[in-house]
Amino acid sequence: MSAKALRGEDLEVVLAEKRYETIGKIVKASVRKREAKLTFSDMLDKVFLHKYLGIPIFLAIMWAVFQFTFEVSSPFMDMLESGFGLLGKLAGDATTPLASLWADGICAGLGFIMIFIFPIFFLFVALAILELSGYLPRAAFVMDRAMYKIGLPGKAFVPMLMGFGCNLPAIMATRGIEDEKDRLTTILVNPLMSCGARLPVYVVIAGALFPDYAGTVVFSMYILGITLAVLMALLFRKVIPALKGKPGPLILELPPYLTPTPASVGMLTWERGVVFVKKAGTILFAGAVLMWFLTYFPWGVEPGSAESYAGKLGQAVQPIFSPLGFSSALVIALIFGFLAKEIIVETLGILYGAEEEAAIKSAIAANVSPVTGFAFMAFVLTYLPCLATVGIVKAETGSWKWVGFLILYELLLAYAVAAVIVGIGSLL
């Protein structure tokens, strides 16, 4: 066998396995263990870390997490939504700027995004339970081989998973990765993991344009994000000199399994979820007011029309996106989505003058074609990380160079992906 042929099997792994084989022989000859009882943790590990069952079990658990998140939160979302609807009517007809600010800006815009507090919190509850029970390090162990193939270490797995919640803590969690190149690659592809803030965009658009397959379409966005992350990781490790090389070996301490207490789950969930609550109180509130102002002013014009400030801004930027078929309303939403991705839904709600989910959906169904809608979702998935994430990437990488690279590659990738979708869509 030539070196090249052997290389295909990855000599580093082969040599490490040989060393462990040798160790196994040494230990067998020199160490005896008095028969100790199999602990409950050992028994669980026999199942969760099983050579073949490990990955299917992991996938089943993840599916259950998302199912739990969406199913449990949907009745709460409906309740809060009707609550905001009633609140909006308190100020009477929106004939004055102040009443309009209350009904069209705050209740329609901010209120609409507030209902997503439920899926976000329930997702964090599920992740907290997995983390506190001790399963997450096992998941990293199970996924290491697959992760290694795509050029990321097993330890990158948990930060990538956390990216589904929010990329900000996820990027902070990459600190556990020892190797600098591994860490940098993980940070750069993490924003492609679709965070909770992007979920409302998919839910609304998929619900409006693909009512019968909404769940599948939303799921396809997550898959698209994962696929892009894998491709980018592979590409970066091949092409960028500062990231070239193979990921380091995984050595993990597996803590014993624990039953998470409600208090500890609550604390961890709150710690992470409070970011969303703070965002709602500050940037999302400000975003709602700003969007309302741009849409309804100069006072008296048709809201969101070409004469409004928002309409003018949209018209100025829209030509860049006309090959993709994005209307000026969608473009405005994208621009303000940089502050926080939730603002995209907020903006659409205000621009279309819709106060509840059903109204936004029918407005979208009337204004956006399914292909454009799908391309738009993919664009939202891929383009620019939000402002807060940009800040944390700067803090964690310590250089504007990587921040600039991240923004540039994501923008180009988003445009390319959306263009491919539009291209394929036009053939169908």
Added chain:
Amino acid sequence: MAITVALIGNPNVGKTVIFNNLTGGREHVGNWPGVTVEKKVGVCIHKGTVMNIVDLPGVYSLTARSIAERIARNYIVEERPDVVVDIVDASNIERNLYLTLLLLELEANVVVALNMWDVAKAKGYEIDVGMLSRLLGVPVVPTVAPRKEGMEELKDEIVKAAQRKEKRGMFISYGKEIEDLIKKIEGVLSEDAKLSKRYPLRWLAIKVLEGDEEVIKKVRESPQGAKIISEVLPA
């Protein structure tokens, strides 16, 4: 005559306690060249032998990937300490021996301190120290660092090891296919007098096969580099 002794081990094996036991807590703290990782050096005098004890970072392996591992292995490769004390967690022996094997591959003069001997016993492990020592080909001393058990024996073994002239340590065979490759690379490398004088050739060859970036860089700089790269490494 003073000898240099390096302490190495996985994280959390009680390396710091052993360092303090040996040096009496009198240490000189500096930094490793070029990085902000702490370097601790202390002195131990045992039966007339002065030992300069150098504390290496806690590591699981010796790749070129992390700063800690690079510091540890560069120190052993470049400075060639007289003795390397590998502190092994006896209650986690399987995982800890990986580093031991890597040290033997580096042809370091290893003495194994089988620390946490008490914990291993409590967990139900019975370790045949004599057998382990024979198989590894290096001295093995059971220790319980917090109670200072085994410290005198450890110092004795360090002094003895420092006086020993011939190389010791087991040989890990990687199987015929890989061994053939190692031989081939070793053969080419041996033509470079500078490299073969400074580094264990077998170790260099293994690292080349593993794709170790630092070693490959060194090999590339050798006049034989081009030959090795073209023969062994894919384009």
